[in-house]
Amino acid sequence: MSVATVSRTLAGNYPVSEGARARVMAAVESLHYVVNVHAKALSGRVAGPIALVIRDITGPSLAHVAAGVEQEAAARGRLSLVCATHGDPAREDDLVQLMREQHAAAVVLVGGAELNDAYHERMAQYATALDSAGSRLVLVGRPPLPAGLPATIVEYDNRGGAFQASSHLLAAGHRRILFLGAEREINTGVQRRTGHLDAFRAHGVPYAEELDLPGAYTRSSGYVRTRDALRAGVEFTAVFAGTDMVALGALAALREAGLDVPGDVSVVGFDDVPFAADLTPALTTVRVPYEDLGRSAVRLALEREERVAGDDHVVLSTQLVIRQSVRPRP
Amino acid sequence: MSVATVSRTLAGNYPVSEGARARVMAAVESLHYVVNVHAKALSGRVAGPIALVIRDITGPSLAHVAAGVEQEAAARGRLSLVCATHGDPAREDDLVQLMREQHAAAVVLVGGAELNDAYHERMAQYATALDSAGSRLVLVGRPPLPAGLPATIVEYDNRGGAFQASSHLLAAGHRRILFLGAEREINTGVQRRTGHLDAFRAHGVPYAEELDLPGAYTRSSGYVRTRDALRAGVEFTAVFAGTDMVALGALAALREAGLDVPGDVSVVGFDDVPFAADLTPALTTVRVPYEDLGRSAVRLALEREERVAGDDHVVLSTQLVIRQSVRPRP
DNA sequence: TGTCTGCTAGAAAACGATTACTGCCAACGC
């Protein structure tokens, strides 16, 4: 009995006699044989894995992107590789190289990034390098690349979500809204701020510069910025936190100052992390379809690989989720 | 210039003349060459990946295990494969088979499991099947296997944590403690209940059967059980929730009933999820070293592979984190 | 009976690397 017969029996794509099949199956059983993917990949084609490159898996929102990627990948018979960069660009370089070696079907890069030339240059390199290795670069929630580069972009509507959130506050009568945005020129921060300013413009309300407080997207930064604003006597009746984690910090600072939410100050967040509904008061926030982002990333990349029609650039919508942290108009 | 020279230049484990090396590097640069892992794996040895098999990545605690696994794997030059089972044992079977094909260095199974013969039989099969393929089975937070089976076990002290939590409540004067445990014979649930009962015994307090309410480890189950207990007029001054998610539901039910925490009812949870400190009141709970569990799983499996001394069974300790959800003794 | 056809099995060439082995050439010792 030759190796060819075994291969054909297991693949089932070629006639094999009943007797031979039985003997092969018996041997497979008794030896606990499993094919060697590496050998299989060398000759016949094997579906490449999906690589997810993420800053940190434990972030509540990023974990959902990971879940979406894993789910869609599994549904299409792919394995998911998960790698954390901890924000180190050098590590990102290494991982892209590594994924080229691994023949990943798609390399999904997730998370906001600074909008500058260095970023675009790096992404352009990634895109062409991966393309030449047969992998597809997918950017999720990151600034898009100039058309023509071999990359798939999955964005979500930061501006629209922020517009809805700020409009909600303005409609409730708030005029002085503390804006706890992002530090530096992170794309998500810039877009959310644009939506915020657009809402002011749409409502014909002038924008007070001193209420715009950039900082890190962390709980502690939200706490510090809110506490310091209160100490400095800055007047505001609402807080628009750049993320739910920032909102968490803001809520802590307000509570510490003896202020009631939403009685004295209203708060909105951004992300709709799972525990947002469990805070006291339940947080009004902008829902970002994180799981969908992950699923879309994989779907678009693989549909393209399978020569199915598929976009190379989608923008998923965001939606304001109204809970109890904003005081309704009296 | 032969392929051998290229291989030797890149591996750097054999003398190559300066000229040849330069020409190889130039070609590598211009062609954007990367080695093919599959070919490399077929001949020279390649470090196998670490596979993480988990019920659901989005659980706040499981995400931390994943982060620990990824971190330790990356530090040791391994890739991490993440797969979700969504609680389907058939999917788990498939994944173990798949990981044998992938030549994973370790297959890490995470999450509580029912203590019965079927479980032990399945795990025993996994252990030997993986062992014969050169992979190591690692069970994290799951019931250990009989000694002699080729598996590594990483547990944490459920009983001790529960003992501390219940002792804390008893020491604060609580006698009627609602225990929101697990449904069925899940190992974590059984062990936490044992710790709870041991604390009563240690304090010489009789245990009231009607306060023992088994159910799912979910937010909604915590809510329903607490609400129904209140409606039924069950008397209690404290709640020991089996997990922080359950505590979340209990807090919601108590708040809805107009009860103050910790003024009227004290609450403790289990897990110490990241947002536990941000609840109102901040939740007193048992810290489980999730990230450490993940790191230890990888470390033990790989140290064994590398023939370094290493245990095959560790139990990490848990610790009560005292915050504001328990009323101190008056 | 000879040939054609259809079914199944084996032989061998890929796939892309690593590495033991062989061999060339220059330098060196005697």
Next chain:
DNA sequence: GCGTTGGCAGTAATCGTTTTCTAGCAGACA
């Protein structure tokens, strides 16, 4: 001047599959 040694490069075997091509054998048909 000749044998030896050592440094470096090429040849070829190997890893475990898939797949193409070849071949054997039986039955059908003329």
